Amino acid sequence: MVSLDAPETEPAELPHPGRDELELATVLRALSDPIRLRIVSMLAADQERTCCSFDLPVVKSTGTHHFRVLREAGVIRQRVEGKTRLSALRRQDLEARFPGLLDAVLRSGPRPDN
Amino acid sequence: MVSLDAPETEPAELPHPGRDELELATVLRALSDPIRLRIVSMLAADQERTCCSFDLPVVKSTGTHHFRVLREAGVIRQRVEGKTRLSALRRQDLEARFPGLLDAVLRSGPRPDN
Numbered sequence: 001m002v003s004l005d006a007p008e009t010e011p012a013e014l015p016h017p018g019r020d021e022l023e024l025a026t027v028l029r030a031l032s033d034p035i036r037l038r039i040v041s042m043l044a045a046d047q048e049r050t051c052c053s054f055d056l057p058v059v060k061s062t063g064t065h066h067f068r069v070l071r072e073a074g075v076i077r078q079r080v081e082g083k084t085r086l087s088a089l090r091r092q093d094l095e096a097r098f099p100g101l102l103d104a105v106l107r108s109g110p111r112p113d114n
Numbered sequence: 115m116v117s118l119d120a121p122e123t124e125p126a127e128l129p130h131p132g133r134d135e136l137e138l139a140t141v142l143r144a145l146s147d148p149i150r151l152r153i154v155s156m157l158a159a160d161q162e163r164t165c166c167s168f169d170l171p172v173v174k175s176t177g178t179h180h181f182r183v184l185r186e187a188g189v190i191r192q193r194v195e196g197k198t199r200l201s202a203l204r205r206q207d208l209e210a211r212f213p214g215l216l217d218a219v220l221r222s223g224p225r226p227d228n
Binding site for chain 2: 024028032037098103
């Protein structure tokens with residue numbers, strides 16, 4: 001039996017909403033969780049990171065869920081590379097659609113601790 | 115039988131979190147709904163409004179729920195006056211805790227239509 005969380009069972013191209021499809025309420029919902037705020041804060045410091053580099057205080061399937069919520073809302077972009085996923089913040093798309101929002105959230109959110 | 119939604123069954127003083135108790139994730143969650151974004155946009159134009167002046171496309175109990183979520187998160191302040199409630203945006207508290215956030219949300223949110 002194949003685990004539903006194994007990255008290798010998913011297509012290499014993960015679905016992402018286009019810039020024009022981003023919805024304010026959906027983006028706010030994606031950001032409204034302490035773990036997801038932490039992911040976003042950590043991504044703000046880097047261009048791109050592997051999922052396993054985050055060291056989140058949750059089990060792997062929960063972490064996968066949080067990354068998916070952020071990706072489906074359009075907050076992050078993810079790409080599959082071998083057996084890992086690389087994540088990046090969609091800064092330009094978010095700034096174009098919701099000017100100042102990401103910066104305001106990052107200013108008030110958790111400090112990235114690594 | 116008394117309806118749970120009837121304002122007259124609730125205490126005159128409604129509970130509100132203090133400024134220092136406001137949590138970013140909770141505020142973002144409260145804002146992450148199209149109806150609640152609409153309420154906030156409409157409150158941005160006025161000092162204070164009665165709940166029944168909003169003309170929301172939802173039944174009364176759902177509207178009451180949305181106002182409660184906003185109040186409990188600290189986004190709005192509500193006070194009971196007779197049989198109605200007056201709501202106001204907690205602009206100064208939000209700006210003190212999360213600088214720029216409310217303005218960014220209001221810039222990108224729905225236009226108040228009355």
